[in-house]
Amino acid sequence: xxxxxRTAHGLDLEAAIRAVAWRQIAELGxxxxxxxxxxxxxxITAPAIYNYFPRRDDLVTALIIExxxxxxxxxxxxxxxxxxxxxxxxxxxxxxxxxxxAITHPQRYQLIFEASIPGYDxxxxxxxxxxxxxxxxxLSVVEALRQAGRLRVTAFPRVxxxxxxxxxxxxxxxxxxxxxxxxxxxxxxxxVHGLVSLEIAxxxxxxxxxxxxxxxxxxxxxxxxxxxxxx
Amino acid sequence: xxxxxRTAHGLDLEAAIRAVAWRQIAELGxxxxxxxxxxxxxxITAPAIYNYFPRRDDLVTALIIExxxxxxxxxxxxxxxxxxxxxxxxxxxxxxxxxxxAITHPQRYQLIFEASIPGYDxxxxxxxxxxxxxxxxxLSVVEALRQAGRLRVTAFPRVxxxxxxxxxxxxxxxxxxxxxxxxxxxxxxxxVHGLVSLEIAxxxxxxxxxxxxxxxxxxxxxxxxxxxxxx
DNA sequence: TGTACATCAGTGAACGCGCGTTCACTGATGTAC
DNA sequence: TGTACATCAGTGAACGCGCGTTCACTGATGTAC
Numbered sequence: 471x472x473x474x475x476r477t478a479h480g481l482d483l484e485a486a487i488r489a490v491a492w493r494q495i496a497e498l499g500x501x502x503x504x505x506x507x508x509x510x511x512x513x514i515t516a517p518a519i520y521n522y523f524p525r526r527d528d529l530v531t532a533l534i535i536e537x538x539x540x541x542x543x544x545x546x547x548x549x550x551x552x553x554x555x556x557x558x559x560x561x562x563x564x565x566x567x568x569x570x571x572a573i574t575h576p577q578r579y580q581l582i583f584e585a586s587i588p589g590y591d592x593x594x595x596x597x598x599x600x601x602x603x604x605x606x607x608x609l610s611v612v613e614a615l616r617q618a619g620r621l622r623v624t625a626f627p628r629v630x631x632x633x634x635x636x637x638x639x640x641x642x643x644x645x646x647x648x649x650x651x652x653x654x655x656x657x658x659x660x661x662v663h664g665l666v667s668l669e670i671a672x673x674x675x676x677x678x679x680x681x682x683x684x685x686x687x688x689x690x691x692x693x694x695x696x697x698x699x700x701x
Numbered sequence: 702x703x704x705x706x707r708t709a710h711g712l713d714l715e716a717a718i719r720a721v722a723w724r725q726i727a728e729l730g731x732x733x734x735x736x737x738x739x740x741x742x743x744x745i746t747a748p749a750i751y752n753y754f755p756r757r758d759d760l761v762t763a764l765i766i767e768x769x770x771x772x773x774x775x776x777x778x779x780x781x782x783x784x785x786x787x788x789x790x791x792x793x794x795x796x797x798x799x800x801x802x803a804i805t806h807p808q809r810y811q812l813i814f815e816a817s818i819p820g821y822d823x824x825x826x827x828x829x830x831x832x833x834x835x836x837x838x839x840l841s842v843v844e845a846l847r848q849a850g851r852l853r854v855t856a857f858p859r860v861x862x863x864x865x866x867x868x869x870x871x872x873x874x875x876x877x878x879x880x881x882x883x884x885x886x887x888x889x890x891x892x893v894h895g896l897v898s899l900e901i902a903x904x905x906x907x908x909x910x911x912x913x914x915x916x917x918x919x920x921x922x923x924x925x926x927x928x929x930x931x932x
Numbered sequence: 933t934g935t936a937c938a939t940c941a942g943t944g945a946a947c948g949c950g951c952g953t954t955c956a957c958t959g960a961t962g963t964a965c
Numbered sequence: 966t967g968t969a970c971a972t973c974a975g976t977g978a979a980c981g982c983g984c985g986t987t988c989a990c991t992g993a994t995g996t997a998c
Contacts, residue, residue: 483974501732502819506951517953518975526952584815584902588733627914656905657915664895671815674887683858684888691926714941737984748986749942757985 484522486512491533495577500585503530530590535600537578542604544571549607557618558693558700560611565689569666569682576670584667602640605655609640612655613647620698626653658692715753717743722764726808731816734761761821766831768809773835775802780838788849789924789931791842796920800897800913807901815898833871836886840871843886844878851929857884889923 490508505526509516523529548567552559572579582601615621628649641647665688668674669681721739736757740747754760779798783790803810812818813832846852859880872878896919899905900912 499817499819501817504951505953515976516951517955517977520953521974580815580817583904584811584898586730586732586811586816588730627911627918653915656899657919660895660899660905660915660919661892662895663899664891664893667815667898668887668891668894673814674891680858684884684891687858688888688891695922695926735984736986746943747984748944748988751986752941 483512483514483518487519487522487529488533488536491529492578495533495581496575500577500581501587503587505529527590530587531593531596534582534592534597537575537582538597538600538604540575540578541571541582542600542606545604545607549611554614555700557611557615557620558697561608561615561693561697562689564607564611565662565685565692568662569669569685572666572670579666579670583663602642605640605659606645608655608659609647609651610645612658613645613651615697616648616651616654620700621650621654622696622698623654624650626650626657628653654696658696661688661692714743714745714749718750718753718760719764719767722760723809726764726812727806731808731812732818734818736760758821761818762824762827765812765823765828768806768813769828769831769835771806771809772802772813773831773837776835776838780842785845786931788842788846788851789928792839792846792924792928793920795838795842796893796916796923799893800900800916803897803901810897810901814894829870833873836871836890837876839886839890840878840882841876843889844876844882846928847879847882847885851931852881852885853927853929854885855881857881857888859884885927889927892919892923 487508490511491503494507494511495503505519506516509519519529523532544567545564548563549560551563554560577585640652665674665681665685669685674681674684718739721742722734725738725742726734736750737747740750750760754763775798776795779794780791782794785791808816871883896905896912896916900916905912905915
């Protein structure tokens with residue numbers, strides 16, 4: 471039997487570190503994250519953290535992966551909340567869940583998709599799989615729509631062949647999908663991201679409560695523009 | 702006659718400080734900006750900067766305003782590069798210029814629309830006019846399309862009345878425009894921002910050189926979806 | 933034209949701070965006999 | 966059941982660093998007479 475970790479704080483300290491890190495990111499933003507600040511709030515000394523995360527960057531990487539996983543899980547749960555043949559329903563559910571997650575965890579969202587932490591450079595090969603997992607819900611629905619012959623679009627900007635390696639990785643984690651599916655998904659993602667990130671940053675100036683309404687309009691437009699109704 | 706400023710460095714030092722600040726932001730990102738770093742690169746001591754910017758935040762504010770102005774000027778120049786009656790042409794030119802500016806100055810773009818500098822909070826009332834100026838090109842073209850009766854959309858998410866003060870400010874700087882115009886403009890801006898910001902952040906994974914193509918597709922879709930051709 | 937003076941941009945030293953990381957240590961825990 | 970021992974999570978002190986900001990100063994500049 472393996473030695474159980476110390477539980478001086480009544481909890482698994484590794485999880486407690488991550489929890490406090492999220493709290494501080496929520497309060498001050500990701501770039502202000504600091505090991506000493508976390509230790510202070512936990513009532514431990516800073517070097518103690520090194521037993522769990524050998525370097526500060528390792529903590530950041532763990533947080534990014536955790537955020538991607540949480541985000542991806544919510545995407546997949548949204549997709550699976552509707553029957554597999556209701557593809558536009560699933561697409562809409564994914565879209566609604568996207569904004570809901572982002573608004574609930576704005577700093578996590580920014581950590582993943584925007585914020586650069588000074589001095590941190592992400593180990594792409596480590597994070598990529600989780601990122602691809604997060605995108606797999608959208609990819610799978612778009613691919614299903616494609617296979618059902620329900621795309622309005624046929625000529626779409628092609629994926630550049632220079633990036634075949636990256637592409638292959640995406641396909642591996644997103645399930646086998648056509649290039650066209652990836653292109654469409656990225657396009658949908660871009661528009662959705664634009665609406666959400668402006669709202670989170672407080673740049674959707676006077677929309678306030680109607681950010682919701684604008685977002686629903688955006689989702690409906692995309693669906694109508696790209697896909698046909700079920701036959 | 703007012704005393705001319707010292708020109709120990711052969712140039713106006715205030716401008717030199719801003720120039721070096723931009724260089725460092727481009728290199729390390731906005732959150733890593735530091736007065737001491739700027740002074741080091743200029744070969745002066747840090748306190749000298751205080752003759753031009755009483756606090757670090759004042760420098761940041763000046764940079765944000767400078768970026769907005771540069772961005773807004775490029776938007777307006779793009780609009781005016783085509784005759785006033787070619788409204789869809791103007792809209793497209795604005796869109797193309799938007800991405801071009803953002804790709805040329807990615808860190809400036811992020812400074813304005815995304816990046817939060819730890820410990821800095823923007824004096825909104827100071828920055829707002831410049832921001833509104835930057836949006837005025839888009840607003841004016843959408844408003845002209847509306848007045849020409851060329852909107853496909855009539856029911857559009859309304860601006861929430863809670864924010865009338867902000868709205869009034871926007872209108873003041875953007876010229877007199879209808880609520881519907883503001884709503885449509887924000888929507889267009891969101892989609893464009895989504896495409897651009899993902900591309901800048903390196904999250905448009907395998908599109909690479911075709912980011913351009915995807916973007917043009919997005920612009921064309923928006924125009925077709927929202928506006929009718931000239932009669 | 934020459935001298936005395938006021939201005940004020942930039943200096944250099946110092947302040948207190950927080951950061952990531954290292955290191956030898958300690959002392960409670962679980963294990964082996 | 967009792968004792969000796971190994972483990973290793975967390976401590977406390979210290980490192981070197983960079984930061985924003987303050988302060989008394991200096992010395993070149995431009996002005997007034």
